Amino acid sequence: MNRTADPSDHERMGTRALGILDELARPLILLPVAAVDRILTPIQKRVGIDKMGYFFVLPNLLIFGIFVLFPMLLNFYYAMTGGTKLFPEDRPFVGLDNFATLFDCDDFLSPNTCQEDLFWRGISNTIQFVVFQVSGIVFFSLVTALVLNRKIVARGFFRSVFFYPVLLSPVVVALIWKWVLQHEGVLNAIVEIFGAESKRWLLDTNWAMFWVVFVSVWALMGFYTLILLAGLQSIPPELYEASSIDGANHWQDFRFVTMPLLMPTMFVVLVLSLIRAVQMFDHIFVLTGGGPGTRTQLIVQYIYTTGFSNQIQLFGLSAAASMVLGISLLVLTLLQLRLGNQSSLA
Amino acid sequence: MMAAERVSISQFLSLRSGGKRINTADALTYLYLTFGTVLMFGPVLWLVASSFKTQAGLVKYPPPLLPYQQVQVEVEGFDEALPLFTVTMEDGSSRELAQIRRVGIEARMIDPEDPAAGEIKVNIRQREPVEEVKLAWENYLDPLVELENFDFVTYLKNSVVVTTAATAITLVINSMAAFALSKYKFKGRDAIFVLFISTLMIPITVILVPVFLVITTIGWKNNLWGVIIPGAATPTGIFLLRQYMLTIPDELLDAARIDGASEWHIYWRIILPLARPALAVLAIFSVMWRWNDFLWPLIVLSRNDLFTLQVGLNAFQGELQIQWHYVLAMTVVTLLPITLVFAFLQRFITTGIATTGMK
Numbered sequence: 001m002n003r004t005a006d007p008s009d010h011e012r013m014g015t016r017a018l019g020i021l022d023e024l025a026r027p028l029i030l031l032p033v034a035a036v037d038r039i040l041t042p043i044q045k046r047v048g049i050d051k052m053g054y055f056f057v058l059p060n061l062l063i064f065g066i067f068v069l070f071p072m073l074l075n076f077y078y079a080m081t082g083g084t085k086l087f088p089e090d091r092p093f094v095g096l097d098n099f100a101t102l103f104d105c106d107d108f109l110s111p112n113t114c115q116e117d118l119f120w121r122g123i124s125n126t127i128q129f130v131v132f133q134v135s136g137i138v139f140f141s142l143v144t145a146l147v148l149n150r151k152i153v154a155r156g157f158f159r160s161v162f163f164y165p166v167l168l169s170p171v172v173v174a175l176i177w178k179w180v181l182q183h184e185g186v187l188n189a190i191v192e193i194f195g196a197e198s199k200r201w202l203l204d205t206n207w208a209m210f211w212v213v214f215v216s217v218w219a220l221m222g223f224y225t226l227i228l229l230a231g232l233q234s235i236p237p238e239l240y241e242a243s244s245i246d247g248a249n250h251w252q253d254f255r256f257v258t259m260p261l262l263m264p265t266m267f268v269v270l271v272l273s274l275i276r277a278v279q280m281f282d283h284i285f286v287l288t289g290g291g292p293g294t295r296t297q298l299i300v301q302y303i304y305t306t307g308f309s310n311q312i313q314l315f316g317l318s319a320a321a322s323m324v325l326g327i328s329l330l331v332l333t334l335l336q337l338r339l340g341n342q343s344s345l346a
Numbered sequence: 347m348m349a350a351e352r353v354s355i356s357q358f359l360s361l362r363s364g365g366k367r368i369n370t371a372d373a374l375t376y377l378y379l380t381f382g383t384v385l386m387f388g389p390v391l392w393l394v395a396s397s398f399k400t401q402a403g404l405v406k407y408p409p410p411l412l413p414y415q416q417v418q419v420e421v422e423g424f425d426e427a428l429p430l431f432t433v434t435m436e437d438g439s440s441r442e443l444a445q446i447r448r449v450g451i452e453a454r455m456i457d458p459e460d461p462a463a464g465e466i467k468v469n470i471r472q473r474e475p476v477e478e479v480k481l482a483w484e485n486y487l488d489p490l491v492e493l494e495n496f497d498f499v500t501y502l503k504n505s506v507v508v509t510t511a512a513t514a515i516t517l518v519i520n521s522m523a524a525f526a527l528s529k530y531k532f533k534g535r536d537a538i539f540v541l542f543i544s545t546l547m548i549p550i551t552v553i554l555v556p557v558f559l560v561i562t563t564i565g566w567k568n569n570l571w572g573v574i575i576p577g578a579a580t581p582t583g584i585f586l587l588r589q590y591m592l593t594i595p596d597e598l599l600d601a602a603r604i605d606g607a608s609e610w611h612i613y614w615r616i617i618l619p620l621a622r623p624a625l626a627v628l629a630i631f632s633v634m635w636r637w638n639d640f641l642w643p644l645i646v647l648s649r650n651d652l653f654t655l656q657v658g659l660n661a662f663q664g665e666l667q668i669q670w671h672y673v674l675a676m677t678v679v680t681l682l683p684i685t686l687v688f689a690f691l692q693r694f695i696t697t698g699i700a701t702t703g704m705k
Binding site for chain 1: 608
C-alpha cells in the first residue's frame with residue numbers, strides 16, 4: 001500500500017505560496033531596518049546583546065498582558081461583583097452570590113427547578129451536544145481517514161473535498177444549511193420524493209439538536225480527518241509487511257497494527273474536538289439561535305446572552321458562568337496531559 | 347493524449363491504481379467517497395445555484411435545480427416587456443401569449459406575434475409561464491449599490507481591514523517574540539514562554555466580560571482596533587515560529603554580528619526570510635481565523651457601518667423577513683475568497699495542518 005504523500009506537489013505549492021508572500025513583503029523588507037536601527041543601536045550598546053531579548057518579546061508580552069493575562073485575573077473579580085454597570089468601581093462586591101445564583105437548584109438534573117434555568121439547560125444541552133458531536137467527529141473522521149489512506153484514484157481531490165468545509169466561516173456554514181433545511185428547501189423536496197413527510201427541521205424539538213450536531217460535524221470533521229490521515233501515514237509500512245508474513249487478514253491488520261499505533265493520534269483528535277465542542281457557539285447561533293425555545297442553546301450562548309445581548313447586562317453572572325466553562329476546559333486539558341502521558345508510556 | 351493510452355470508462359472504473367480489478371472493499375471505498383463528495387459539495391453547489399434565482403424563483407416548491415425565469419417579450423404598443431405564457435385554448439390547442447394584466451381569475455392576454463388581433467381573455471388556470479434558464483445577477487449587483495440595512499461594500503472593507511491588519515500585526519509581534527524566546531538567553535525567558543503556551547487552551551469565550559471592559563476603557567468599543575488587537579498575541583503562532591527558529595543555526599547570527607549587523611538587522615534581514623515557511627503557515631491561518639471570526643466582533647461592534655462581513659451577514663439574515671435572494675448571493679461572495687485561497691494553496695494548507703496540528 002502506498003502510505004506516503006507525494007512530496008513534490010506539496011513542495012511546489014509551498015514554493016508558490018512563498019513566492020506570493022515574497023512579492024507582497026519585498027517593499028516592507030527594505031523599509032524599516034534603517035529607521036528602527038537608528039533608535040535601537042544606542043540601546044543595544046548600553047544593555048548588551050542578550051538583554052535585547054526583552055525588547056523583542058515586549059510587544060507580544062504587552063498585548064498578551066493587557067488582553068489575556070489581566071482579563072483572566074479580572075474575571076475573578078467580575079464573578080464576585082453584582083449590578084449592571086461595566087466599570088469595576090461602580091460594581092458592588094457580592095462575594096460568591098453569583099455562583100450561589102447559578103447553583104441554586106432543587107434538582108440539578110431538571111433545569112426547571114433552578115433559579116437560572118437557562119444556565120442549566122445550557123449545560124445539559126452542551127453535554128448532549130458534546131457527546132453526540134464528538135462521537136460523530138471521531139467516527140466519521142476515522143472512517144474517512146482510513147478510506148483516504150487506501151490506494152485510491154485522485155486522493156488529493158477527495159482529501160480536499162472533505163477538508164473544504166473546514167475553511168468556511170461558521171456564519172456561511174450555518175446559512176448554507178439553513179437554506180437546505182428550510183421548509184420549502186431542497187431536503188424536504190428530496191424527503192418527499194421518498195414518500196416521507198416534509199418537516200420544519202430547525203423548529204422541531206426532536207430534530208433541531210440532530211441538525212445542529214450534524215452541521216457541526218459536517219463543518220469540522222475534515223480537520224480531524226487530516227490529523228488522523230497524517231497519523232496513519234506515519235505508521236511504518238514494514239509493520240504491515242511483517243503482519244502479512246504472519247498471515248494476518250485485513251481486520252487483524254487493523255486491530256493489531258493500525259489501531260494501537262493510531263491511538264495517540266486518536267487521543268489528540270478526541271481532546272481537541274472535545275475542547276472545541278464545549279465552546280461551540282457561532283454555527284448554532286446563526287443556524288437556530290438556540291431554538292426552538294432553548295433546545296439548542298449551549299453554555300457559551302448563555303454567557304453571551306447574559307452579559308451582552310440581554311436588555312439587562314448581568315456581567316457578574318456572565319463572568320461566573322464563564323469561569324465554570326473555564327474550569328471545565330482546564331479539567332479537560334489536565335485530563336489530556338494525564339492520559340496523554342499514560343498512553344505514551346503504554 | 348494518444349489513443350492507445352485511453353481506457354474506456356468501465357475499464358477505468360474497474361481499475362485500481364495498481365492495475366488490479368476491483369473487489370468489495372474498493373467498491374465500498376468509492377461508494378463512500380462518492381456519497382461523501384455529494385454530501386460535502388452538494389450543499390455548497392446548491393447555495394451557488396440558488397443564489398442565481400430570482401426572488402420569485404426561490405419560493406417555488408419543489409425547487410427546480412437550475413435558476414429559471416419567466417420569459418419577457420416586447421410587444422408593440424406596450425412600454426414594458428410582458429410575461430409570456432403558454433395558454434391552453436378552448437379547443438385544446440395551445441398558444442404562446444403575453445399577459446397584459448390579470449383581473450381576479452381572468453387574465454388579459456395578447457398575441458405578441460399579432461398584437462393587432464386585440465386582447466384575449468383567458469382563465470388563469472389555463473396558462474403556464476414560459477421559462478428559460480437565466481442568472482439573476484441583480485442578486486449580486488443590488489447589494490453593491492444600495493440595500494437598506496445591508497451595506498455590503500462597507501462590511502467587505504471592514505473585513506479586509508481587520509484581516510490584513512490583524513495578520514500583519516500577528517506576524518510581526520509573534521515572530522519578534524519567537525525570535526527572543528529561541529535565540530536569546532535572558533532572565534525569565536522560560537517563564538514567559540510557559541506563560542504564553544499555557545493559554546493555548548484558554549479561548550476568549552472564557553474572558554469575554556473583562557476583555558470587553560479593557561476595550562471600553564481604551565475607547566475601542568465600536569472601533570475596528572478593538573477587534574484587531576486582542577487576538578493578535580496568539581500562543582499558537584509563537585509556538586510554531588519558535589520551534590521553527592530553533593532549527594536556524596546560531597552560528598549564522600554570530601557571523602552577522604561579527605560583520606557588524608545590529609540585532610534588529612539580524613531579525614529583519616536574516617531570521618524573517620529564513621522563517622518564511624513557518625510565517626506562511628501562520629499567515630494563512632491568521633487570515634482564516636480573522637476572516638471567519640464572529641463572536642468577538644459581534645460583541646465589540648454594534649454600529650452597522652463597522653460590521654464585518656460575518657456580523658453583517660448574520661444581522662441581515664436575522665431580519666424578520668429574510669431576503670433570501672440577497673442573503674444567498676452575499677453568502678457566496680463571502681465564501682469566495684476562502685475558496686480561491688484554498689484552490690491555490692490546498693496542498694500547502696492541508697500539509698500545514700497535518701504537521702502542526704493547529705487550526
